[in-house]
Amino acid sequence: MPDSVNRTVSVNRVDGRLKVTGGARYAADQPVAAVAHGYLVLSTVARGTIRSMDVSAAERAPGVLAVFTPFRALELRGSGNPFSVGHSWLPLQNTEVHYHGQAIGVVIAETFEQARDAAALVRTGYDVRPPAASLPGGIPDATDPGPIMGEPAKLEFLAEGVESIDAALAASEVTVTGRYTQPMKHHTAMEPHSAVAQWQGDQLTLYCGTQSATLTVGTMAAALGVAPTQVRVVSPHVGGGFGNKVATWAHPLLAAAAARVLGRPVKIVLSREQTFTITGNRSAVDQTVTLGARRDGTLVAIKHGAYATQSASGGIFESPGHTTSRYLYRSENIHLDQRIVTLDIPPPTVMRAPGQESGSFGLETALDELAIKLGVDPVELRLRNNATIFPGRNVPWSSKHLDECYRVGAERFGWHRRNPAPRSTVDGDWLVGTGMASANYPGERFAASARIRVRADGTVSVDSATADLGTGMWTVLAVLGSESLGLPIDRIRPDLGESTLAANVGAFASAATASTGPAVAAAAEAAIAELIRVAVTHQDSPLYGVPTGDVGYDHGQLVAPGRRIGFAALLDALGLDVVEATGNAGPGPEHGRYAFTSFGAHFCEVRVNRWTGEPRLSRITTVIDAGAIINQKTARSQIVGGVIFGIGQALLEGAHLEPATGRIANPNLADYLLPVNADVPPVDVHFLNHPDTLFSPQGARGIGEVGTVGVAAAIGNAVHHATGRRIRDLPITLDKLL
Structure with missing residues (x-):
């Protein structure tokens, strides 16, 4: 293989023509003959028991083949696995309602429209119990979730002779503390979740948009009571996933079970609204970061506590401190404390940079606040605290060039022209500010x-x-x-x-x-x-x-x-x-002797309208240290996509969860706002391209998620520089800046 140091490969997507001409077949596009269509019936309460379901009108509706409910259940086995199934139970196996928007039935008909219209005719009676659906309201009852990535949820490294993290902070010459919050978020992949299940004898072929055909085989086989060799999963093209197409949700399970009963293929395509509750979310997070430093900016104490929403149905929650403050900066004393607030809500799951996305907003904003208090340039502050070994484990990184990311990014962006004083740059009706932040994501193999x-x-x-x-x-x-x-x-x-x-x-x-x-x-x-x-x-x-x-x-x-x-x-x-x-x-033996992480730095310029408070990102420079880059063209696209993800986190995205009902009030793309072309400025992406041959022979670490980490903090820091106002509650909307 050519020397990765000099790699200049930049080729077009080999599947590009298929995609732009419509030839790429996604799960719902597979040409399966005689396919019937399923449509899910969702709960309209967040907690309780289903007392009755009147399906008589639905069964009489045109084209309807069958209506399945907990009272006429499809056979599924086991209790489910929170990672492979997405939650701790299998759909339609009992009458319990765990959250608003849960699948409680499925109508099978000759056409999609017939199934959808018949599903609207199902009448459900509930015995309702009040749901718990508020993160702030649940904080007093928050619990220890158990180990996080093999380490305690409450994790502490203290210098010799230091009694506690609070003692280290009290002895610090300068301290800052901030509380940083963000709401539940949703993956909103362009391709809605879908599945087509076809049985041939006792062999199942499942066409399903999935990030792991292998895991899907195991989950489907276990739930259907067949051997893994009897399940074939086909997923050549996936229209976005961001984590919520790893687990196997209700729709492929129900499609396969219904197809087995009916003796014909069944297709289920979720509506956009259904994806908001059926297929997971990113936890809401409430975190507090306290930093202690010497007057020269050297960190001596980091205290990072976080509360994240968890579902009573299980799932995978955000762990902000363990994924950022755990190892991003050198400090003599580090204290992390993760707690979960269990609510009657749809289960959370992994979402692009799980933990790092939210944790970087807290940590990198706090670093900016410390830089201002010390009168030290934010880049210089990070350089002074750049960790050269993995804190706590005391092993070196296999390859780390975060300091180079800072220097190269600052030069490309023109950071040296920055006047550090807030509200120092005005361009007509716009206040102009600049900000920066670090990025990190572990290298996995x-x-x-x-x-x-x-x-x-x-x-x-x-x-x-x-x-x-x-x-x-x-x-x-x-x-x-x-x-x-x-x-x-x-x-x-x-x-x-x-x-x-x-x-x-x-x-x-x-x-x-x-x-x-x-x-x-x-x-x-x-x-x-x-x-x-x-x-x-x-x-x-x-x-x-x-x-x-x-x-x-x-x-x-x-x-x-x-x-x-x-x-x-x-x-x-x-x-x-x-x-x-x-x-x-x-992975080889080196994986026990080194820490493997990709790093990066973001530099951005923001404009805030003096009269309306409207924030606009006007340009961003991102420098990435992710080892060797296999294909420059698609790699750059990955980082740009990550940056766009971060723009959504910073300025637009958030689910509106009704505390009284547990209902997500904006489960659509009209009310759940995402970045569009007008929100995305020029993105300057630069790869350092230093091969990490201790990590792999190619020297390439992952880039799919590191690009989104720190973007929201960089934007928030730039907003503060432009306006003098520090927004610690995402998203940063104009009402918070007026």
């Missing part, structure tokens, strides 16, 4: 396999059961195959998104490329070895009888003394269509 098939037509297929959520994995597989085999990229045929391909846990935790890349390299090595073995052992081969050690491989050709033959010609001569091999790779 999972065990993965890839299969390479060398074909007689001169092409090579590279497959692995990973996923592409628009993140560029189709192209990454092609680039990796091209580099590993020394072939032009147009001769590589990537394949992914199906559980029967080479084993791969999927695309999440920013680990898809980092996990799959080494497996592709291993598969290429194995395929070359197999080609050589065939060439020297097959009697019709021109290399028959040549010692294996005398045969080499060079850009698609086998080379021996005085002889050279391309693999296509070799296979043609031997009458073979294909030679294949599988490669496996996983």
Whole structure:
């Protein structure tokens, strides 16, 4: 493979033409004959018991094939797993209502419209109990959630002789403290969740937009009471996921169970409103960060406490302190305290940069407040506290260039021109401010396999059961195959998104490329070895009888003394269509000796209207240290997408949860605001491109999530610089600036 230091690969998406011409098939696009359509019935209360469900009118409606409810339940087994199913119970198995918008029934009809209209005819009676649906109201009863990433929820590192974090803060020359809040948020992927279930005998094929075909197989098999070998999951294209297409939610479970009962395929496509309650959310967070420092800016104490919403149905909540203050800066004393507030709400799940997104807003805003109090430049303050070893574990990072991110970003952005005084720059009706913040996200690698098939037509297929959520994995597989085999990229045929391909846990935790890349390299090595073995052992081969050690491989050709033959010609001569091999790779022993993390820095300019309070992001520079970059073009797209995610966090997004009813009041794209083109300024992205070969042979760490971390803090810091007003409650809307 070429030297990653000099990597300049920047190619178009190999699946781009399919997508722009409408040829890419997503889950609901699969051409399945005689498919029936399902539509979910949702609860209209947040807590209670279903007393009755009158489905008679729905059953008489045109085209209706069946109505399933807890009183006519579909057979599902087990209690569910909070990660694989999304919550701790399986749908329609009892009459308990856990949250507003829970699936309590499904109508199956000949068409989508018939199923939807019939679902509206179902009449449900409840025995209602008052829900708990307020984060502030539940804080007095908050609980310890147990271990977080293998460490206690209350975690403390104190210098020798220091009795407590409060004692360290009291002894600090300068302290700042702030309370930072943000509401529940939703993934709102462009593709609504959908599933098509088709049984052929006892074999299930499930077309389902998923980030992990492998995990989906396991979940479906367990819930349906069949062997994993009886389930095939197909998901070649996923229209966004951001974490909420990792778990298997109610719709594929109900589609498969209904299809088995009815003896025909069933498709369920969630409405946009249904995705807000059926498929998870990001916890609401209330966190307090207190920093103690010497007058020169050296941190001596970090205290980071957080409350996050959790569902009585389980799920995965935000842990802000453990993912940011745990290791981002050097400090003699660090104290983290995570608590959860259990509510009668839809279960939270992982959402792009879970923990880091919310935690960075608290920590990086507090750092800005400390910089102002000390009269130290925010960049300089971070440089003075740059951690060179992982705090608490005391192991080095495999590769860390966060200080370079600061310097390069400041230069590209023009930070030196900044007047530090708030409200110092005015442009007509606009107050202009600049701000910055750090980004971090762990480097993860999972065990993965890839299969390479060398074909007689001169092409090579590279497959692995990973996923592409628009993140560029189709192209990454092609680039990796091209580099590993020394072939032009147009001769590589990537394949992914199906559980029967080479084993791969999927695309999440920013680990898809980092996990799959080494497996592709291993598969290429194995395929070359197999080609050589065939060439020297097959009697019709021109290399028959040549010692294996005398045969080499060079850009698609086998080379021996005085002889050279391309693999296509070799296979043609031997009458073979294909030679294949599988490669496996996983984390090595270095993963116990080093800390693996991607880092970055954001610099942004914000304009706030002097009269209306309207905040506008006008430009942003982001510098990323994520090891080697496999494909510059799709990588930049990933970071721009992360920045846009952060713009939503900072200025627009938030679910409105009604405390009295537990109802989400804005479950649609008219009232749940997301960034659109007019909200997104020019984004200058720069990669340091330092390969981390201790992490993986390719030296590439993940980039899918690090780009969103710290964006909201940078914007909030810029808003303060523009206006002199510190907004600690997201989103930063104009009413908070008037």
